[in-house]
Amino acid sequence: MRTSNKTNVLLWVLQGFVALFFGLGSGAPKLFLPLEMLNMPVLLPELFVRFIGVAEVLGAVGLILPGVTHIRTGLTPLAAGGLVLVTIGATVYQLAAQQPESAAFAAVVGLIVAFVGYGRWRLVPLRERSNNQQVLGAAGL
Numbered sequence: 001m002r003t004s005n006k007t008n009v010l011l012w013v014l015q016g017f018v019a020l021f022f023g024l025g026s027g028a029p030k031l032f033l034p035l036e037m038l039n040m041p042v043l044l045p046e047l048f049v050r051f052i053g054v055a056e057v058l059g060a061v062g063l064i065l066p067g068v069t070h071i072r073t074g075l076t077p078l079a080a081g082g083l084v085l086v087t088i089g090a091t092v093y094q095l096a097a098q099q100p101e102s103a104a105f106a107a108v109v110g111l112i113v114a115f116v117g118y119g120r121w122r123l124v125p126l127r128e129r130s131n132n133q134q135v136l137g138a139a140g141l
Contacts, residue, residue, distance in 0.1 A: 004123075004124055007119065007123055007124050008124045010119075011116055011119045011120060011123075011124060012067075014112055014115070014116050015063045015064060015067070015076075015116055015120075016064070018060070018063060018083070018109070018112060018113055018116060019060040019061075019063045019064045020060070021060075021109070022056040022057070022059055022060040022063075022083060022086075023056070023057050023060030023061070024060075026053075026056050027052075027053045027054070027055075027056030027057035027059075027060060028053070028057065029053070030049050030050060030052055030053025030056065031050060031053035031054065031057065035049060041097035041098075041099060042093065042096060042097045052086065052089075055082065055086055056083070056086060058079070058082075059079045059080075059082050059083040059086065060079075060083075061079075062075050062076060062078065062079025062080075062082070063076060063079050063080060063083075063116065066079075066126060067120075067126045069129075070126070070127060070128055070129035071128070071129060072128075073120075073125065073126035073127065073128050076116075076117075076120045076126055077117045077118075077120045077121035079117075080113050080114070080116045080117030080120065081117050083110075083113045084110050084113050084114050084117065087106050087107070087109050087110030087113060088110060090103075090106035090110075091103045091106040091107045091110065094106055
């Protein structure tokens with residue numbers, strides 16, 4: 001297997017795990033659970049927590065959907081960049097809450113997402129659907 005194929009597989013695996021983490025493990029609880037159930041060491045305004053949840057879920061979708069549909073694939077590195085910003089905020093929040101182990105976890109997740117963003121931007125960019133594929137797809141062929 002060529003190096004770019006191995007890198008592509010690695011990036012897809014990382015994208016999948018990170019998307020699951022942000023979409024279901026981190027973002028969805030912030031959207032759907034009552035604020036009291038989130039066990040936050042430093043209270044934040046509810047609207048801000050919901051905003052973070054929306055950003056995480058949309059970031060997760062942005063990591064996967066453009067690559068699967070081959071439409072607007074340039075959004076994947078942008079989604080990763082947005083999630084890097086979220087993880088920087090999470091790292092600072094955890095440090096302020098005096099939870100260094102959680103801050104280290106957030107920082108590691110941020111590094112993984114940064115690698116995905118760089119990988120999809122420079123190493124193995126996702127390809128857009130060609131015009132021929134779009135025409136054939138629209139015709140139902």
